[in-house]
Amino acid sequence: MKSELGELLDARGLVRRFGGLTAVDRVDLHVSEGEVLGLIGPNGAGKTTLFNLLAGQLRSDEGTIRLLERDIHGLPPHRICHLGLARTFQVPRPFLSLSVFEAVLVGARFGRATPSRSPASVTRQCLARTGLSSRRDDPVRSLNLAERKRLDLARAIASNPRVLLVDEAAAGLNPAEVRETVDLLRDIREAGVGIVYVEHVMEAVLDLSDRVQVLNYGGTIAVGPPDEVMRDPRVVEAYLGRAAESADGGGTGR
């Protein structure tokens, strides 16, 4: 059993409804220092909504969220960032008119301060880690999708998080780029950051995760070591069931 001391984020019983739809249904989630928790599930399972609850973009209807032993439920996103939780976005939300350097500097200047380092030096380091140093003076709008995903990660780690929520960093990337992203996330984890990693690219998430948690229709259907979870009949059913459904239903499957 892992010691509870390194626990960074601990969410219990989270519920979020949109009208009649329960997008997140009594979900428990926790992540410790240096741990990668893979969060998977079919489209519409509630993964991004769960991130929105944890990072404060949405308020949960029920449940508690503790970050470093502190109740963060109901705090605004910038406060949660200051307390050490950063996120990336499934669809990167870049600051288009800024330069690459400035976009990352936003995280370094406004996020959780990095002790005894200037925001500029933090920014340079984050650009180097994400392989964007050579693009530092280019406008963000000149970046392609893969670069924008890396920029979003650079911006997030510039805010010096203890917990990092990563939403589909590998989607739409070619195999080489996926490997780079996996290496980068591993590097971030080595520094002690707890990562919750949402991903549909299975090699990436299984390769990286210490534990995997599977969501389906908003609820957790399995959680545990990757190989065990992937053999779980409910997980197989969730994925195959959906696959069969969309194969039958043509374009109408969810």
Next chain:
Amino acid sequence: MQRPVSRRHLVWTGAAVVALAAAAPLLTANPYAARLAQLLFLNVVLASAWNLVGGFAGQISFGNASLFGVGAYATSLLWLAGIPPVLTMPAAALAAALYGAAWGWPCLRLRGPYFAIATIGVAEATRIVANHIEAAGGASGLTLPLEQDIGTVGLYALGAVLAVVAVLTCDLVRRSRLGLGLVALREDARAAAASGVNVAREQVKAFALAAALTGLGGAYYAQFTLYVVPEKVFGFDLSISLVLMVLVGGIGTVSGPVLGAVIYLILEQFVLASLADIHLAAFGALLIFIVLMEPRGLAPRLVQAISLIRRRFRRPEAGGPA
């Protein structure tokens, strides 16, 4: 790294001061020239202030007259109470900043057209209330003591200082932490908040600063017109003219408001002379034309042209292939 005050700053500020001083004899030679200079300085101050929030944070205000009027009235009332007008200016800036923060705090939670409409509501309400405050002269306004003003040269110098301060403020903010946060939240408020930017607070800070400058503009206006009246200093015309100036000159740039102020003044004088009060309509038509042709305003084009000329100047042989 960018330092907040660079050599470039000192050079430009120095050049501006020298140019303004050199132009002083010309621009104080007769009452008309003096008035043109005063109006130009005023427009530069107000447009630059507007740009802090409208340009950097992307929050378009149609209500800056409410801040201008507070500054104008603060100075006028204190002046009539016996305080020399120049000494009332910090109070005018403070009053406008407080008023701006008070209504900016709730309104800046809105974005886009919702914010714009809220600002119209606040400014119109302010104008209507001001018309009914009898202690401040009500609808007939306040007439200020002519014999105590600081003279044509004094007004010229004061206006020049205010204009330089406003432009410098714009430039400093753009390079500051505040400016970075403003542009980030303009581009994407959610991503900015997720990166630690306190979106509400950064906007209110910028708005209070813009309000202080706008209030100083009002205080200056009171000193050269010697007459403040709600329909004018709280008027919608004034608010709209600032938006037009910045959009024509170049929104979100430091030089745009200055350029816009110059163009506006020229147009206003030109059209006023022939067609009385339709200068806003003429300016609106110009705006539509510019937005269609050059959506970022004229300043970026001008900067481009200047750097082109400079390059040719430095390396004449580069002009060869043309």
